[in-house]
Amino acid sequence: MVGETAALRLGSTVAKAAAQMWLGGKRREQERTLDMAELIRLRVSGLRFQRGVQRQFEEMADAVYDRLAPFLEREFPGLAENSRQAVIDAVCGTFAAADLSDEAILAADARPAEIVRRLTGAARPPVGLGEAETRLYEVLFAECVEYYVRIVRGLPVFEERALSELLARTTSLGAEIARVLKRLPDRSLFAPEGTDRDGEFRRRYLELVSTTLDEVELFRRTSDRAGAQVRLSVAYVSLRATGDEIRARREGARRALPLLRPDMSDWENSGGEGAGMRVEAALGGPGRVLLRGEAGSGKTTLLQWLAVTAARGAFTGELAGWNGLTPVFVKLREYSGRALPTPEAMLDSVAGQITGVMPKAWVERQLTDGRALLLIDGVDELLDAERRGVREWLRKLLAAYPEVRIVVTSRPAAAGADWLRREKFTALHLDRMTPPDLAAFVRQWHQAVRELGEELPCPVDELPRYEQSLLNSLKDRPHLQSLAGTPLLAAMLCAMHLNRGSQLPRDRMELYRNALHTLVHERDADRNVPSAVDSGLSLGDKVVLLRDLAWRLSDNNRSEISLEQAALHVGQKLAGMRHLDSLQNGGAVLENLRDRSGILRSPTLGRLDFVHRTFQEYLAAEEAAAEDRIGNLVERAHLDLWRETIIMTAGHANRPQREELLGGILDRAAAEPRHARKLRLLAASCQETVPELSPELAGRLDGAVAALLPPRRSTDPAGLAAVGTSMLRKLPRSLAGLTLASAVQTIRTAALIGGREALDLVTGYAADERNEVVAELIRNWRYFDADAYADRVLTQLPLHDHVILLSHAGQLLPLTRLRAVSFVTIGYPLATLEALGELPPLRYLIVKSLRGEADLRHLHAQPGLKFLNLSQARSISHLEALEGLPELTYLALGEVGSDTDLTPVAQQHRIRFLDILCADKGTPKGLTAIGGMPELGLYLSNVDVAAWLRTPDFVPPRLKSLDLYSCTLPDDPKSLDFPGVKVTIR
Numbered sequence: 013m014v015g016e017t018a019a020l021r022l023g024s025t026v027a028k029a030a031a032q033m034w035l036g037g038k039r040r041e042q043e044r045t046l047d048m049a050e051l052i053r054l055r056v057s058g059l060r061f062q063r064g065v066q067r068q069f070e071e072m073a074d075a076v077y078d079r080l081a082p083f084l085e086r087e088f089p090g091l092a093e094n095s096r097q098a099v100i101d102a103v104c105g106t107f108a109a110a111d112l113s114d115e116a117i118l119a120a121d122a123r124p125a126e127i128v129r130r131l132t133g134a135a136r137p138p139v140g141l142g143e144a145e146t147r148l149y150e151v152l153f154a155e156c157v158e159y160y161v162r163i164v165r166g167l168p169v170f171e172e173r174a175l176s177e178l179l180a181r182t183t184s185l186g187a188e189i190a191r192v193l194k195r196l197p198d199r200s201l202f203a204p205e206g207t208d209r210d211g212e213f214r215r216r217y218l219e220l221v222s223t224t225l226d227e228v229e230l231f232r233r234t235s236d237r238a239g240a241q242v243r244l245s246v247a248y249v250s251l252r253a254t255g256d257e258i259r260a261r262r263e264g265a266r267r268a269l270p271l272l273r274p275d276m277s278d279w280e281n282s283g284g285e286g287a288g289m290r291v292e293a294a295l296g297g298p299g300r301v302l303l304r305g306e307a308g309s310g311k312t313t314l315l316q317w318l319a320v321t322a323a324r325g326a327f328t329g330e331l332a333g334w335n336g337l338t339p340v341f342v343k344l345r346e347y348s349g350r351a352l353p354t355p356e357a358m359l360d361s362v363a364g365q366i367t368g369v370m371p372k373a374w375v376e377r378q379l380t381d382g383r384a385l386l387l388i389d390g391v392d393e394l395l396d397a398e399r400r401g402v403r404e405w406l407r408k409l410l411a412a413y414p415e416v417r418i419v420v421t422s423r424p425a426a427a428g429a430d431w432l433r434r435e436k437f438t439a440l441h442l443d444r445m446t447p448p449d450l451a452a453f454v455r456q457w458h459q460a461v462r463e464l465g466e467e468l469p470c471p472v473d474e475l476p477r478y479e480q481s482l483l484n485s486l487k488d489r490p491h492l493q494s495l496a497g498t499p500l501l502a503a504m505l506c507a508m509h510l511n512r513g514s515q516l517p518r519d520r521m522e523l524y525r526n527a528l529h530t531l532v533h534e535r536d537a538d539r540n541v542p543s544a545v546d547s548g549l550s551l552g553d554k555v556v557l558l559r560d561l562a563w564r565l566s567d568n569n570r571s572e573i574s575l576e577q578a579a580l581h582v583g584q585k586l587a588g589m590r591h592l593d594s595l596q597n598g599g600a601v602l603e604n605l606r607d608r609s610g611i612l613r614s615p616t617l618g619r620l621d622f623v624h625r626t627f628q629e630y631l632a633a634e635e636a637a638a639e640d641r642i643g644n645l646v647e648r649a650h651l652d653l654w655r656e657t658i659i660m661t662a663g664h665a666n667r668p669q670r671e672e673l674l675g676g677i678l679d680r681a682a683a684e685p686r687h688a689r690k691l692r693l694l695a696a697s698c699q700e701t702v703p704e705l706s707p708e709l710a711g712r713l714d715g716a717v718a719a720l721l722p723p724r725r726s727t728d729p730a731g732l733a734a735v736g737t738s739m740l741r742k743l744p745r746s747l748a749g750l751t752l753a754s755a756v757q758t759i760r761t762a763a764l765i766g767g768r769e770a771l772d773l774v775t776g777y778a779a780d781e782r783n784e785v786v787a788e789l790i791r792n793w794r795y796f797d798a799d800a801y802a803d804r805v806l807t808q809l810p811l812h813d814h815v816i817l818l819s820h821a822g823q824l825l826p827l828t829r830l831r832a833v834s835f836v837t838i839g840y841p842l843a844t845l846e847a848l849g850e851l852p853p854l855r856y857l858i859v860k861s862l863r864g865e866a867d868l869r870h871l872h873a874q875p876g877l878k879f880l881n882l883s884q885a886r887s888i889s890h891l892e893a894l895e896g897l898p899e900l901t902y903l904a905l906g907e908v909g910s911d912t913d914l915t916p917v918a919q920q921h922r923i924r925f926l927d928i929l930c931a932d933k934g935t936p937k938g939l940t941a942i943g944g945m946p947e948l949g950l951y952l953s954n955v956d957v958a959a960w961l962r963t964p965d966f967v968p969p970r971l972k973s974l975d976l977y978s979c980t981l982p983d984d985p986k987s988l989d990f991p992g993v994k995v996t997i998r
Contacts, residue, residue: 018100023076025104027069030163076159099145102138103152209371220363221323225316248317249453253291253440296330298438304424305442308500311421315387322385337385338378345393345571352405382415392426425652444497446794448820457506482509494766521663524630560585562631572621633660646676650687663701692716693731700736723757733764740769747780756788763792778808794819802826845870868893882906891916910934918942929953935960943969951975958982
């Protein structure tokens with residue numbers, strides 16, 4: 013009622029202003045002070061004409077009312093009546109005082125948008141209005157001005173003859189004005205300028221995202237530009253993630269499992285989500301994800317891939333439901349030292365060049381409607397105090413927009429698995445690449461190189477030979493597999509192999525050093541690139557400049573710097589390099605380093621950073637050693653931001669510096685209980701890079717490692733594995749005497765280190781028969797050569813009560829040699845179910861991903877199946893083949909359509925649980941027949957249940973239970989009260 017009264021008043025105000033402008037004209041300015049009725053009596057002769065004109069403008073007032081009444085009812089419904097009244101008074105007062113003369117309209121060329129801008133720019137909200145009232149005032153005033161202009165433009169020019177024209181249109185003018193106003197955008201407080209331009213801007217924005225983020229660094233020198241960028245959509249390789257707290261995707265399946273075997277309630281977790289599933293599948297369930305991963309593990313690349321794929325609407329499988337989302341990519345590094353972005357500023361990182369034409373509140377509308385995919389990158393790139401601000405920022409953001417999907421990334425040291433637990437985030441950890449993952453990466457990298465179309469260090473037709481040579485080296489040299497455990501290191505290894513052939517590194521430090529030398533100098537120098545020859549800078553000179561820049565960034569806890577400031581630093585450093593030409597210009601040298609080195613880039617206009625933070629850390633570490641800043645590092649050893657820099661400084665340092673660095677860290681560990689474990693782990697991790705230690709320091713480090721062993725926490729293995737193969741010699745030879753938690757984490761530590769020595773160690777652990785230990789040994793199959801691990805470890809284990817997860821096709825053949833296998837989860841994508849014929853006789857089977865049709869005739873190879881989960885299959889055919897599975901009790905079908913006839917399933921009376929997903933939100937045939945199975949627990953997803961109840965053959969079901977997830981339900985909930993059936997709606 014309040015909204016209607018206010019709308020009527022505003023409509024009358026607008027119509028009166030239009031009448032005053034039309035009747036008063038530019039000749040009689042004094043008449044504008046009269047009210048509408050008096051003005052009509054003064055300017056229009058004859059009672060009939062007067063009444064006709066008044067009716068016309070009253071119809072216009074009604075047209076404005078029809079637009080404003082719904083707006084006022086839905087916007088700020090909680091606003092107090094006196095506050096709302098104050099806003100209406102202010103709008104009417106400002107409108108009456110505004111310059112609405114014909115001169116003002118003509119000055120703006122009668123363009124409504126321009127007039128609105130001029131008048132709203134000149135109008136200021138009255139003093140005393142609060143934030144909500146001010147926002148409502150601004151939108152209402154702009155709306156009234158727009159209506160006024162539209163009405164005035166629809167009126168004939170006032171002359172004596174125009175009066176009869178106006179009255180002749182008495183029955184049509186009001187309707188015409190109403191039609192004009194209806195064509196205006198439907199505005200709200202979230203769309204103050206309307207939504208008519210939203211679609212156009214979204215298309216332009218998505219095109220920009222699809223283009224600018226679809227690139228990845230190959231770490232390879234090119235003919236005319238450093239650091240070749242290749243399309244991410246070509247080079248992307250799917251990684252694996254371990255769920256710190258992920259649960260089974262389909263709740264009905266999990267609840268039903270105890271009906272089959274009491275000890276299987278966590279089967280889907282242990283065999284799939286909890287054991288390194290594909291990260292895309294892991295992301296498909298939870299709406300809020302904290303994605304953690306070590307340096308170079310592919311966190312940023314994954315977010316880029318998500319953004320690009322969302323922009324193209326090209327998700328498949330578990331992420332198919334993300335198509336239609338609008339990606340918003342936020343780099344937290346850009347907000348170090350300044351306020352985190354408001355929604356309207358979130359596009360600046362990727363689309364700053366078009367945000368000036370973004371419709372007002374566009375981002376807020378995406379967030380409010382749940383259409384945004386918010387990708388927040390790099391919590392670890394901020395200081396600890398700033399990270400706390402990120403958590404509060406996220407909390408407020410999600411309170412305002414609870415439906416938004418969001419993925420946040422960080423290195424583990426900066427954000428524990430529970431860092432965002434209060435905000436209901438699911439924590440995932442990006443795993444190190446397994447040997448099959450690494451092989452896939454190598455193949456994809458070389459494919460990406462082929463597509464560059466640039467000069468290569470070898471003929472294009474020789475690339476397959478280089479690719480196979482590297483794959484052979486990785487298989488023959490286990491240390492290389494361990495070295496290239498992340499996409500960053502693997503890419504650098506591929507680049508080095510392509511440029512240097514067989515000269516492959518022995519450790520991470522050598523890999524960084526060789527990659528830097530190749531990228532920064534050697535390739536240009538070898539090819540006599542003029543800019544490299546003419547610069548007068550040697551490799552050493554360039555490294556000195558890059559080191560200094562890296563240290564300045566790290567010392568100020570920054571990842572970016574302005575080009576102007578960077579040029580100043582380079583110029584200052586050049587001034588001290590007396591062997592160089594004194595005329596060297598800092599800006600020109602910096603530009604050359606950025607354009608040719610492959611190490612620097614401009615992420616946005618006027619800014620500079622290193623292509624990967626690891627290069628900044630490596631160079632800062634070299635500078636710390638060269639300038640003897642060891643004490644500085646010891647003071648910062650407890651800070652996560654400095655961990656990698658300190659580890660690499662230990663490799664760069666001379667012997668006295670190493671003694672000072674590691675000794676200082678251990679001294680702090682002894683004196684500071686709060687940071688003791690973190691500091692000991694850091695000191696132990698430094699062993700990865702140090703070439704030698706004094707006996708005294710080696711003894712102290714052994715003591716520090718002993719205090720960390722055996723690992724007990726789930727976060728321990730990743731940190732201990734970073735120490736490298738030397739850690740394997742510290743781990744126990746046997747698990748006897750260890751607690752269950754320590755035994756499991758010890759296995760995990762050895763597996764993450766990987767290699768032949770780790771396999772020898774894990775082989776000895778196979779003698780432990782504890783259920784959880786056996787399960788962990790099975791889970792870590794993916795980290796080793798499939799054949800060797802199956803023959804040496806799995807053949808020793810009692811497998812009949814445990815799940816075997818197949819992570820890649822290479823495990824299929826070794827599986828056939830294992831005894832007493834009953835439970836299998838196939839975690840990699842199958843083309844068809846034909847592969848089931850190669851598996852040993854099974855009782856329980858989950859197929860996590862099926863690219864083609866699920867032809868159930870292939871099930872004849874597994875007649876003993878009791879449990880079959882095909883919930884991810886795109887289509888199902890030949891359901892009659894289920895007759896060949898006489899013991900089948902549990903069946904989860906993938907996407908069936910409305911034309912699928914489920915009647916053959918109803919004939920399998922032994923089935924006790926059935927899970928059905930309808931692909932087209934329809935009603936599959938045969939549901940009524942299935943409803944007649946009295947012992948069945950039925951779980952329906954995406955089914956039109958309301959339509960099912962209206963089918964001619966519908967009979968109330970006699971099921972044990974009926975679960976409805978995301979189904980179309982009847983209007984009357986009582987129609988789902990089926991006698992004796994437990995109905996649950998989700």
